[in-house]
Amino acid sequence: MRTRLQRWSLLLGATAVLALPMSLWAQLTQYDVDARLNAESHVGNTTGHAKSAALPYRRFCVGCHGPLGDGNGENAPYMQPPIFQQPRDFQLGVFKCRSTPTGTLPTDQDLFDSITRGFDRSNMPQWNTLSKQERTDLVAWVKHFSPRWANEKPGTPIVIPPEPEVTADRIKAGRDVFARVQCWKCHGVQGMANGPSAATLTDDLGRPIAAFNFTDGSRPKCGDTDQDIYRIFMTGLDGTPMPSFADNIKPEEAWDLVFYLRTFMHQHSKEKVLAKQLGLKPVDPNAPAPTQ
Amino acid sequence: MKKQYNFAALLFTVVFICCGALLLSRDVKAAGEGKITGTVKLDGVAPHMKGIDMSKDPVCVKAHATDPGHLETVVAGANGGLENVVLYISDWSGPATVSTAVPVFDQKNCMYTPHVLAMDVGQTFKVTTSDPTTHNIHPLPNPMTGNIPWNQSQPPNAAPVEKSWKAAEVIPVQCNIHPWMHGWFVVVKGPYATTDSNGSYTINNVPPGNYTVTAWQETYGTTVQKVTVAAGAAATADFTFKAK
Numbered sequence: 270m271r272t273r274l275q276r277w278s279l280l281l282g283a284t285a286v287l288a289l290p291m292s293l294w295a296q297l298t299q300y301d302v303d304a305r306l307n308a309e310s311h312v313g314n315t316t317g318h319a320k321s322a323a324l325p326y327r328r329f330c331v332g333c334h335g336p337l338g339d340g341n342g343e344n345a346p347y348m349q350p351p352i353f354q355q356p357r358d359f360q361l362g363v364f365k366c367r368s369t370p371t372g373t374l375p376t377d378q379d380l381f382d383s384i385t386r387g388f389d390r391s392n393m394p395q396w397n398t399l400s401k402q403e404r405t406d407l408v409a410w411v412k413h414f415s416p417r418w419a420n421e422k423p424g425t426p427i428v429i430p431p432e433p434e435v436t437a438d439r440i441k442a443g444r445d446v447f448a449r450v451q452c453w454k455c456h457g458v459q460g461m462a463n464g465p466s467a468a469t470l471t472d473d474l475g476r477p478i479a480a481f482n483f484t485d486g487s488r489p490k491c492g493d494t495d496q497d498i499y500r501i502f503m504t505g506l507d508g509t510p511m512p513s514f515a516d517n518i519k520p521e522e523a524w525d526l527v528f529y530l531r532t533f534m535h536q537h538s539k540e541k542v543l544a545k546q547l548g549l550k551p552v553d554p555n556a557p558a559p560t561q
Numbered sequence: 562m563k564k565q566y567n568f569a570a571l572l573f574t575v576v577f578i579c580c581g582a583l584l585l586s587r588d589v590k591a592a593g594e595g596k597i598t599g600t601v602k603l604d605g606v607a608p609h610m611k612g613i614d615m616s617k618d619p620v621c622v623k624a625h626a627t628d629p630g631h632l633e634t635v636v637a638g639a640n641g642g643l644e645n646v647v648l649y650i651s652d653w654s655g656p657a658t659v660s661t662a663v664p665v666f667d668q669k670n671c672m673y674t675p676h677v678l679a680m681d682v683g684q685t686f687k688v689t690t691s692d693p694t695t696h697n698i699h700p701l702p703n704p705m706t707g708n709i710p711w712n713q714s715q716p717p718n719a720a721p722v723e724k725s726w727k728a729a730e731v732i733p734v735q736c737n738i739h740p741w742m743h744g745w746f747v748v749v750k751g752p753y754a755t756t757d758s759n760g761s762y763t764i765n766n767v768p769p770g771n772y773t774v775t776a777w778q779e780t781y782g783t784t785v786q787k788v789t790v791a792a793g794a795a796a797t798a799d800f801t802f803k804a805k
Contacts, residue, residue: 372711510737
């Protein structure tokens with residue numbers, strides 16, 4: 270380095286080069302995000318405060334979700350879609366697992382359940398080891414990353430009718446729903462995620478993503494109870510190709526579809542027993558789509 | 562005391578006159594609305610629009626048995642007119658929502674019709690399906706603009722989906738089931754128009770004044786022009802995009 274000027278120019282240039290990509294990733298600055306440090310959450314009888322979650326977030330979450338909650342933690346580059354989805358960008362306020370309609374914010378309970386349950390077959394663990402208060406505080410912290418909660422209320426949770434008894438007729442009716450709305454296009458006729466459209470699926474940010482494979486023993490991302498499965502296709506998984514079928518499947522039929530989907534799954538169930546007794550065959554993809 | 566009363570009276574009169582002028586001037590504007598009309602052309606040879614392989618869905622293949630589907634990123638007519646270009650007033654200072662129509666975006670033969678749907682902020686639009694195969698309608702706005710992405714299934718004979726957008730934005734639309742399906746929702750403020758197959762457009766209901774008109778085309782981006790609209794008259798603004 271001949272002159273001081275050259276040395277300083279090099280330093281400035283290097284800083285600019287290193288700083289630029291960082292600034293393009295984070296849509297919101299620390300200043301923007303700090304404006305919402307008063308965020309609160311309510312889960313059951315527990316009230317959570319974002320400020321109390323700053324330290325647990327740094328300890329448990331920042332490695333993947335990043336200091337600005339945009340999913341750019343230092344572990345993020347090692348998660349390769351479609352096998353492992355990237356950590357959620359909380360700044361966007363778009364979430365997969367909700368009890369609320371597509372395009373609306375999840376409830377605090379939804380976020381609490383996601384933290385507690387984790388996401389099977391992803392890098393998001395079950396955080397049921399943290400106390401209820403800690404998890405409720407973390408819900409408030411997750412919320413403080415996105416300006417959406419300042420301007421918008423969460424959606425109204427969908428109404429799930431009481432679960433009826435599993436019968437052979439309901440399973441057959443569920444198969445008809447599966448055929449009518451053509452779930453098999455992505456999920457395959459046996460739920461093996463090998464439908465004709467499966468290979469080209471991408472998420473909202475253009476990254477490859479896989480449809481759920483019902484047969485390989487994985488648990489659905491948003492929980493594995495019958496109610497969880499009901500909610501998944503009646504609210505859609507925002508941020509992914511999975512749409513909401515709320516306008517196209519009646520609540521009664523939705524239960525039939527849940528029972529049919531159980532027949533694909535690895536876990537032993539009454540549905541699987543009945544399906545075997547019925548000798549139920551997979552849907553024929555070459556048959557014309559049945560009308561309502 | 563008297564001075565204060567005088568001042569108050571003077572102030573009141575001035576405010577009254579100004580309000581009156583404002584109200585009167587609004588009516589005058591509505592009466593003298595003009596329009597902006599013109600053509601958008603492509604300078605150069607239009608790129609070849611590749612054929613689409615729809616074999617993922619035999620229903621789509623059948624629908625295109627005699628008329629194969631093509632990409633629609635640049636649709637140019639014989640005389641060089643560009644279709645699907647949206648014209649709008651980028652320095653519009655009036656109300657954002659001026660159109661009361663309900664534009665329709667249809668899924669037909671596994672393609673979006675029209676390919677580009679222009680609309681105002683807050684204007685209701687409908688998405689319909691005319692196909693015997695399931696689609697999902699999945700617009701991808703950037704949530705940071707205030708427009709929130711949603712994703713709904715539309716099986717055959719599904720009811721239309723009615724929505725609106727909160728912010729001006731060019732929003733890509735896709736179907737995840739049929740990955741070749743790409744369309745656009747172009748959300749703007751104020752009056753707008755979309756070019757037809759000849760590249761012609763007319764923006765109606767434009768009050769007299771000086772405006773900047775922007776033309777947006779999905780491949781070539783935007784180009785602007787300044788236009789002056791006289792009361793009740795038609796101003797002309799022709800645009801040209803250079804082929805790459």
